[in-house]
Every structure is written in structure tokens, then in C-alpha cells.
Amino acid sequence: MTEDRDNFGYSDYTVYKQMHLQAILQTHLRVCEAVFRKNDWPHKIYHYFDLHAGPGLYRHNGRIIKGSPMLFLDAWMAVGLNCRAVFFEIEDDRRTALIKNLSVILRRTPLNISVAFHGDHLKFLPCYFDQDAQRPRKKFGLIYADPSGSLPPFELLARFFEGKGYSTLDVLLYCSPTNLKRQLKASTCPVQKRLGDYLELIPKRHWIVREPYGPHQWTFLIGTNWTDFPTFERLGFYRWDSARGKEIFDQLNFTREELAA
Numbered sequence: 001m002t003e004d005r006d007n008f009g010y011s012d013y014t015v016y017k018q019m020h021l022q023a024i025l026q027t028h029l030r031v032c033e034a035v036f037r038k039n040d041w042p043h044k045i046y047h048y049f050d051l052h053a054g055p056g057l058y059r060h061n062g063r064i065i066k067g068s069p070m071l072f073l074d075a076w077m078a079v080g081l082n083c084r085a086v087f088f089e090i091e092d093d094r095r096t097a098l099i100k101n102l103s104v105i106l107r108r109t110p111l112n113i114s115v116a117f118h119g120d121h122l123k124f125l126p127c128y129f130d131q132d133a134q135r136p137r138k139k140f141g142l143i144y145a146d147p148s149g150s151l152p153p154f155e156l157l158a159r160f161f162e163g164k165g166y167s168t169l170d171v172l173l174y175c176s177p178t179n180l181k182r183q184l185k186a187s188t189c190p191v192q193k194r195l196g197d198y199l200e201l202i203p204k205r206h207w208i209v210r211e212p213y214g215p216h217q218w219t220f221l222i223g224t225n226w227t228d229f230p231t232f233e234r235l236g237f238y239r240w241d242s243a244r245g246k247e248i249f250d251q252l253n254f255t256r257e258e259l260a261a
Ligand SMILES: C[S@@+](CC[C@H](N)C(=O)[O-])C[C@H]1O[C@@H](n2cnc3c(N)ncnc32)[C@H](O)[C@@H]1O
Pocket: 008, 009, 051, 052, 053, 054, 055, 056, 066, 067, 068, 069, 088, 089, 090, 091, 094, 119, 120, 121, 122, 146, 147, 148
């Protein structure tokens, strides 16, 4: 079990992150299960990519916290779709802990899943790019990015979604736009792009955003091409073309001074 001293960015808001992630995964798997049941055209395997997997389980203040890989397995086992899950974790110790933690569960499940573990997603995600330029079967599932303080790998995600087979795969990001806004004004290496510019790199027609939490404005962003994607309003998520969604996007894109001007 990974201990507190190895904590990788646990904050007061992590508990909400894990709660909301669990709700998103459960609903997403159920919706995909219904699509597979009713249609012949999709590739009937749920694809899950976790770009920042962590150790799977860790201890914080004496409590055991389930990380995203564990939450995914819990949600997947309740639905039981054929599945391919790919976990990326750059730190060797955490990746070893993750393999150990997941194998305890995977050994016991009779369900059909293939699992792969890799290090740096920048190096290994390209192994999963969809090279089929013709008419690939549409793949359903989710790619999740949960960096601690840095930006999600937007350019990498843009290249991933060039694959036509992934147009039906959704993207989930957890990030802090405050850090990005601070970099806009940094004296060294200022960035030129705002959150909205980065999101535009990813070819998704709809974005759903969660109310930001805390001074770092921790938020979830869901990118999808499904017009009827569930919105999770009871958890504080809004489509970006709704009135509240637009307000939140402005808050995330612009500094307080810019909004007041
Ligand atoms: C905030 S933690 C992820 C927490 C995890 N999603 C969870 O719910 O428990 C971010 C993790 O991403 C890993 N990481 C950072 N850069 C990475 C990269 N380029 N490739 C793979 N893993 C990376 C870090 O080592 C760290 O364990």
C-alpha cells in the first residue's frame, strides 16, 4: 500500500474527485453496455485508458483510498462488459504497487478483461493510436487524464483522437485551470494558450464541466461527440453551452481581473 509520505497530490478535494469519478464510470459503462446490446456496428469491447494511474490504492490519514484504477475495476465488474484496460504510471514503484493491487482482483474475476501496464504515456500511448485510415469499427470507452498539478497532455490527446475509430470514445480530464492562468503571466516561459484553446485541440463536439472546487479551481471536463451524453447536473456538472456552463468556462478561462474589466 502506498503511504502518506508518497502522497501524490491528495488534497481536501480528492474525496469529491473520487466520488464523481465513480459516478461517471458507473454511468458511462452502463450507457455503453446499452449501446452494445442494441447495435451491431460498434467494436464490442469497452476501452479504458488511464494516463495517470497511480498505485491503485493508497493510505491517507489512516484511511484507504481507492485510486482511479480500482474505481474503474469496481464499476466495470458491476456491468461486466468485455474490456481492454490500459494503465500508464511513470513511477516504477507506483506501477509495481498498481500491478500488485489489481492482480488481487483480476485473479478472482471470471469476466473478460485484458489489462496492460506502461510507464510514460507520452512514450507508450502512441502504441494505441488507431492507424486504420479506412472505416474502422467504432470504439467505445474512456480516456482519463488526472495529472497532479500540470496540464493534461492535450497535444497527445489531439493526436490520439485523429484515429477515426476513437471518435466514439470519450475523454475525461481532471485539472486545475488556476495553474494554467498563473502561467499566462509568468515572467519566465509564459504560456500563450488558455484552457479553451487547449480544449479546441481535441475534436469533441460537446464539453461538460464541473463546478470548480477551491482556489485551484479543480474541475472535471468531459469531452464527447454524443449529443445526449448524461450531464450529472446533481453533481454540479453542466454542458458548456448552458448558461451555468458558460459562466464556469469564463471563470476557468479568464483571471478575476479580466472578468471584472
Ligand atoms: C494525481 S496522480 C493520479 C491519481 C490517480 N488517477 C488516482 O485516482 O489515484 C498523478 C499520477 O500520474 C503519474 N504521472 C505523471 N506523469 C506521467 C506520465 N507522463 N505518464 C504516466 N504517468 C504519469 C504520477 O507519477 C502520479 O502517480
